[in-house]
Amino acid sequence: MGKNRLEAFSDGVLAIVITIMVLEMKVPHGADVSALTPLLPVLLSYVLSFVYVGIYWNNHHHLLHTVHHVSGKMLWANLHLLFWLSLLPLATGWMGENPWAPLPNAFYGGVLLMAASAYLLLQRVIMSSDAEHGALQQMIGRDIKGKTSVGAYATAIVLSFWQPLLAQLVYLCVALLWLIPDRRIEKTSHN
Amino acid sequence: MGKNRLEAFSDGVLAIVITIMVLEMKVPHGADVSALTPLLPVLLSYVLSFVYVGIYWNNHHHLLHTVHHVSGKMLWANLHLLFWLSLLPLATGWMGENPWAPLPNAFYGGVLLMAASAYLLLQRVIMSSDAEHGALQQMIGRDIKGKTSVGAYATAIVLSFWQPLLAQLVYLCVALLWLIPDRRIEKTSHN
Amino acid sequence: MGKNRLEAFSDGVLAIVITIMVLEMKVPHGADVSALTPLLPVLLSYVLSFVYVGIYWNNHHHLLHTVHHVSGKMLWANLHLLFWLSLLPLATGWMGENPWAPLPNAFYGGVLLMAASAYLLLQRVIMSSDAEHGALQQMIGRDIKGKTSVGAYATAIVLSFWQPLLAQLVYLCVALLWLIPDRRIEKTSHN
Amino acid sequence: MGKNRLEAFSDGVLAIVITIMVLEMKVPHGADVSALTPLLPVLLSYVLSFVYVGIYWNNHHHLLHTVHHVSGKMLWANLHLLFWLSLLPLATGWMGENPWAPLPNAFYGGVLLMAASAYLLLQRVIMSSDAEHGALQQMIGRDIKGKTSVGAYATAIVLSFWQPLLAQLVYLCVALLWLIPDRRIEKTSHN
Numbered sequence: 001m002g003k004n005r006l007e008a009f010s011d012g013v014l015a016i017v018i019t020i021m022v023l024e025m026k027v028p029h030g031a032d033v034s035a036l037t038p039l040l041p042v043l044l045s046y047v048l049s050f051v052y053v054g055i056y057w058n059n060h061h062h063l064l065h066t067v068h069h070v071s072g073k074m075l076w077a078n079l080h081l082l083f084w085l086s087l088l089p090l091a092t093g094w095m096g097e098n099p100w101a102p103l104p105n106a107f108y109g110g111v112l113l114m115a116a117s118a119y120l121l122l123q124r125v126i127m128s129s130d131a132e133h134g135a136l137q138q139m140i141g142r143d144i145k146g147k148t149s150v151g152a153y154a155t156a157i158v159l160s161f162w163q164p165l166l167a168q169l170v171y172l173c174v175a176l177l178w179l180i181p182d183r184r185i186e187k188t189s190h191n
Numbered sequence: 192m193g194k195n196r197l198e199a200f201s202d203g204v205l206a207i208v209i210t211i212m213v214l215e216m217k218v219p220h221g222a223d224v225s226a227l228t229p230l231l232p233v234l235l236s237y238v239l240s241f242v243y244v245g246i247y248w249n250n251h252h253h254l255l256h257t258v259h260h261v262s263g264k265m266l267w268a269n270l271h272l273l274f275w276l277s278l279l280p281l282a283t284g285w286m287g288e289n290p291w292a293p294l295p296n297a298f299y300g301g302v303l304l305m306a307a308s309a310y311l312l313l314q315r316v317i318m319s320s321d322a323e324h325g326a327l328q329q330m331i332g333r334d335i336k337g338k339t340s341v342g343a344y345a346t347a348i349v350l351s352f353w354q355p356l357l358a359q360l361v362y363l364c365v366a367l368l369w370l371i372p373d374r375r376i377e378k379t380s381h382n
Numbered sequence: 383m384g385k386n387r388l389e390a391f392s393d394g395v396l397a398i399v400i401t402i403m404v405l406e407m408k409v410p411h412g413a414d415v416s417a418l419t420p421l422l423p424v425l426l427s428y429v430l431s432f433v434y435v436g437i438y439w440n441n442h443h444h445l446l447h448t449v450h451h452v453s454g455k456m457l458w459a460n461l462h463l464l465f466w467l468s469l470l471p472l473a474t475g476w477m478g479e480n481p482w483a484p485l486p487n488a489f490y491g492g493v494l495l496m497a498a499s500a501y502l503l504l505q506r507v508i509m510s511s512d513a514e515h516g517a518l519q520q521m522i523g524r525d526i527k528g529k530t531s532v533g534a535y536a537t538a539i540v541l542s543f544w545q546p547l548l549a550q551l552v553y554l555c556v557a558l559l560w561l562i563p564d565r566r567i568e569k570t571s572h573n
Numbered sequence: 574m575g576k577n578r579l580e581a582f583s584d585g586v587l588a589i590v591i592t593i594m595v596l597e598m599k600v601p602h603g604a605d606v607s608a609l610t611p612l613l614p615v616l617l618s619y620v621l622s623f624v625y626v627g628i629y630w631n632n633h634h635h636l637l638h639t640v641h642h643v644s645g646k647m648l649w650a651n652l653h654l655l656f657w658l659s660l661l662p663l664a665t666g667w668m669g670e671n672p673w674a675p676l677p678n679a680f681y682g683g684v685l686l687m688a689a690s691a692y693l694l695l696q697r698v699i700m701s702s703d704a705e706h707g708a709l710q711q712m713i714g715r716d717i718k719g720k721t722s723v724g725a726y727a728t729a730i731v732l733s734f735w736q737p738l739l740a741q742l743v744y745l746c747v748a749l750l751w752l753i754p755d756r757r758i759e760k761t762s763h764n
Binding site for chain 2: 393394396400402405407409417436440561
């Protein structure tokens with residue numbers, strides 16, 4: 001099985017996830033400034049999730065770049081990742097409408113945590129399935145960034161019940177951490 | 192007619208179907224645990240349907256892998272399959288909101304039954320349209336799995352009116368039956 | 383400009399149009415047979431529109447098959463066609479919810495009429511833009527089917543205000559007319 | 574990184590944006606002419622936005638045509654453009670429902686302004702990232718059209734608070750300005 005269709009399907013799902021989040025932002029009922037105010041936290045949480053999906057799409061691209069043969073295991077590990085990412089619009093909308101409430105913030109963190117774990121799992125499946133992935137292994141190294149993220153999400157979930165805004169700050173910082181281009185992978189994949 | 196565009200269109204529809212089901216899960220109105228409770232059966236039915244669409248996408252990929260020339264008949268048999276799969280979000284949402292009611296469970300089974308039959312029909316159209324598909328014929332053999340599924344769905348539809356939860360159990364078991372990789376096809380298509 | 387991206391974009395829009403129509407079918411509120419009854423005409427109009435989009439996708443594929451170079455005019459003629467097809471979910475939902483009312487039936491016919499005209503326009507643009515399209519010209523001939531459809535839609539729009547069901551019958555017959563494979567094109571494009 | 578996946582993802586998002594705007598047009602509740610009246614301004618604003626997304630898709634295609642190697646910067650500049658375009662359905666729906674109100678018109682202009690700026694930024698990133706883009710540089714020249722658009726949007730935002738209809742006229746004129754094919758690019762890219 002070639003990887004083209006796997007990429008095309010993943011791109012399709014990610015493109016839909018990233019644009020469906022807009023649907024969570026309902027057209028305001030009024031036409032003055034007060035109609036826009038409740039939209040602001042929703043918009044901000046949408047921006048955050050947009051960046052997250054962008055990061056996943058970017059990393060997913062680099063990861064699949066190293067794959068030559070798609071196995072059944074890989075396919076299901078990939079669907080598992082897409083499943084958690086497809087829950088992001090719901091989590092984004094809920095957090096955006098209740099920015100000060102603990103549970104929606106914890107739920108958002110939970111979806112991020114599961115997506116990050118699913119990504120690590122997909123990485124492991126790809127590495128174990130192909131002897132040639134010594135290259136990928138070397139590229140990723142000990143994957144401190146991936147493991148730090150999982151730890152940060154878990155911390156933020158706990159923080160949500162104490163200080164929701166702190167949890168949001170953690171989500172923002174992890175996104176920024178990933179926005180800094182991952183030089184190891186880019187360097188390796190260009191050589 | 193090449194099969195690329197057929198694959199691209201099918202991937203597009205399946206990607207939309209799999210993510211549109213999220214839209215059935217409305218953002219909860221409250222922000223506490225009680226707001227999440229009614230979401231749970233919807234979430235579970237979403238997981239089940241997600242797995243089903245994943246299975247269809249996977250099998251569809253293997254099936255089209257054997258096709259060289261796309262005929263008009265094949266195209267319409269494919270659209271027929273996509274039609275029934277595109278009803279899955281509706282059936283999922285209805286069953287998720289009424290997990291104990293007979294009719295939504297039977298409806299869900301009916302959509303699965305029609306999709307499975309449409310898949311068998313597509314398989315037959317592909318096999319009959321091309322002499323070379325002796326290979327596919329050999330791969331699929333008597334297709335016990337496909338025929339068992341259709342029988343199980345029909346049984347579950349009847350069960351829905353007596354014990355809805357039993358019907359759901361059948362849907363789950365058939366999904367698990369398909370999750371076990373189909374060694375015959377993978378083996379053949381890799382040689 | 384290659385035609386790949388034009389095809390990919392058109393496939394994307396058509397895949398969304400065909401699945402978005404499902405969203406018009408809201409999850410029923412109850413869980414018994416009476417909850418399904420109002421869904422029936424919506425379902426039937428959805429089936430009809432599904433077949434129409436399938437026909438357009440099929441014909442669109444054959445039409446673009448003959449194109450070598452995509453001009454700016456072609457691109458906008460194609461977007462014009464996609465515009466009218468993207469109105470189909472709205473027209474379908476409105477007719478499905480008001481199967482006996484004149485205006486929704488006429489509106490549905492109007493969208494079909496404009497889509498058919500847009501298709502004829504795209505055909506003309508493609509033929510005029512490329513000298514080699516003598517082949518396409520020969521394939522299509524006097525395009526009696528295309529022109530008959532436009533006339534039938536116009537008639538059905540008038541019929542809507544007198545007997546809505548007659549208009550629906552016309553829509554159904556034109557769809558069946560197109561479902562019969564267009565032997566001229568298939569024959570030519572396979573030689 | 575090849576540009577195929579970047580194009581596929583962008584096409585996916587643009588195809589969804591262009592069709593999601595239809596969802597803003599709710600199925601009318603009645604079945605007579607009075608049910609259609611409130612839909613008219615929504616439909617007109619949808620047409621305008623459809624043309625805008627078509628223009629962006631067209632120009633985006635020409636722009637990426639000149640790219641050989643996709644860098645991380647380019648990828649994020651592209652996502653930044655898609656972000657603003659994905660806000661267009663919301664802005665379209667709000668303006669369409671409040672065609673005489675200043676704020677929705679200004680908001681629409683703001684989204685167009687940000688999208689146009691994001692496009693200019695993407696153009697600059699592409700030109701600066703690759704020495705070979707002297708060709709693109711020459712093609713675009715001083716990009717009077719791009720800069721005029723940004724100025725026109727800014728003017729229209731101010732006009733919105735004084736005469737909303739004038740702002741809409743500006744949006745329409747800029748769209749028409751872009752519909753006139755950009756001969757410089759077509760000419761260069763065909764040679």
